Amino acid sequence: MKAYQITQWGEMLKENEVPIPKPTGTEVLIKIRASGICHSDIHIWDGYFDLGSGKRITLQERGLKLPFTMGHEPVGEVVALGPEATGVGIGDRRIVYPWIGCGVCKVCENGDELLCNEPITVGTRRDGGYAEYLLAPHAKYLVSYDGVDEAWAATAACSGITAYSALKKLKHLKSDQTVLIIGAGGVGLAAVGMAKAVLKSRIIVADVDPLKREAALKAGADEVVDNGEPGIIKELLKQTDGGPYGVVDFVGAPATCSFGFQVLAKGGTLVVVGLYGGSMDLSLSMLPLKVVNIVGSYVGTQQDLVELLDLVKQGHVTPVPIIKRQLSEAPIAIQDLRSGKDIGRYVLINY
Numbered sequence: 046m047k048a049y050q051i052t053q054w055g056e057m058l059k060e061n062e063v064p065i066p067k068p069t070g071t072e073v074l075i076k077i078r079a080s081g082i083c084h085s086d087i088h089i090w091d092g093y094f095d096l097g098s099g100k101r102i103t104l105q106e107r108g109l110k111l112p113f114t115m116g117h118e119p120v121g122e123v124v125a126l127g128p129e130a131t132g133v134g135i136g137d138r139r140i141v142y143p144w145i146g147c148g149v150c151k152v153c154e155n156g157d158e159l160l161c162n163e164p165i166t167v168g169t170r171r172d173g174g175y176a177e178y179l180l181a182p183h184a185k186y187l188v189s190y191d192g193v194d195e196a197w198a199a200t201a202a203c204s205g206i207t208a209y210s211a212l213k214k215l216k217h218l219k220s221d222q223t224v225l226i227i228g229a230g231g232v233g234l235a236a237v238g239m240a241k242a243v244l245k246s247r248i249i250v251a252d253v254d255p256l257k258r259e260a261a262l263k264a265g266a267d268e269v270v271d272n273g274e275p276g277i278i279k280e281l282l283k284q285t286d287g288g289p290y291g292v293v294d295f296v297g298a299p300a301t302c303s304f305g306f307q308v309l310a311k312g313g314t315l316v317v318v319g320l321y322g323g324s325m326d327l328s329l330s331m332l333p334l335k336v337v338n339i340v341g342s343y344v345g346t347q348q349d350l351v352e353l354l355d356l357v358k359q360g361h362v363t364p365v366p367i368i369k370r371q372l373s374e375a376p377i378a379i380q381d382l383r384s385g386k387d388i389g390r391y392v393l394i395n396y
């Protein structure tokens with residue numbers, strides 16, 4: 046089969062001919078039909094995450110060996126089963142939930158596989174969906190997407206649940222408490238499209254790019270602002286009568302996070318999602334004085350995925366625009382994503 050692999054960190058992905066994996070034990074072989082390209086794939090491709098102040102965590106240190114096939118948003122058809130695999134049949138179409146834990150530690154036993162310290166994530170630890178076939182470790186990680194657009198389904202397992210679980214962290218807010226979403230790129234825009242289905246709040250979206258602000262309005266934002274504009278913090282505080290009670294930063298850069306913290310209302314919650322990286326100065330006394338929560342949100346649980354698919358089936362979600370490319374175009378598509386010129390999510394199609 047063809048796999049589009051990292052062979053050197055940061056260098057163009059290579060089309061390699063590799064054997065089709067054979068399922069053993071509980072494993073399930075999936076023929077890929079669609080596979081989303083995520084912004085975090087760019088960091089994996091580069092081989093490191095920026096921790097700020099010149100510090101990095103490299104994928105090599107985390108044990109990732111090359112060549113490696115990325116792709117943690119895979120959907121496809123079951124084509125072969127290991128001898129102990131049950132719960133799915135040949136021809137079933139499924140999303141592969143990628144955020145898999147080791148399955149044996151205390152954290153995993155408690156059902157928090159997402160928080161496992163030894164994860165075996167599909168597409169970031171084990172080979173993922175930038176290939177014609179993929180091996181899922183167990184049928185319990187396969188989620189049906191019947192009744193949902195297939196290309197959109199390929200954005201659900203990362204972009205979709207990342208947006209959904211971040212918004213869920215603000216579910217305690219009331220209808221007269223505003224939420225500010227920073228960044229209307231792929232994940233941010235997905236969040237805007239489902240915000241009204243998850244929250245009762247008024248939704249303001251901040252982005253420095255006028256095209257992304259326009260896309261946010263189309264996706265259902267009540268209002269948009271340019272966070273690069275001088276005086277915007279004062280204006281936003283006035284407009285929201287003391288600041289938004291919830292801020293979700295889908296960029297996660299020093300400038301956006303600092304902006305989010307400054308506009309946050311007393312008693313508010315800042316949710317940091319984006320992995321742009323870096324670090325920021327934080328006035329510690331402002332934490333107690335403003336009585337704020339700062340929380341991190343990372344992807345989402347398999348239950349989040351099931352809930353989100355239900356909301357989509359009920360028609361409550363404005364789907365994020367999808368940019369379709371053929372699987373064979375993976376090396377170019379990820380370069381295009383890096384250039385940041387398109388609006389929406391890239392999905393590789395293999396049918």
Ligand SMILES: [Zn+2]
Pocket residue numbers: 083084085086117203204
């Ligand atoms: Zn992702």
Ligand SMILES: [Zn+2]
Pocket residue numbers: 146147148149150151152153158161162163
């Ligand atoms: Zn574990």
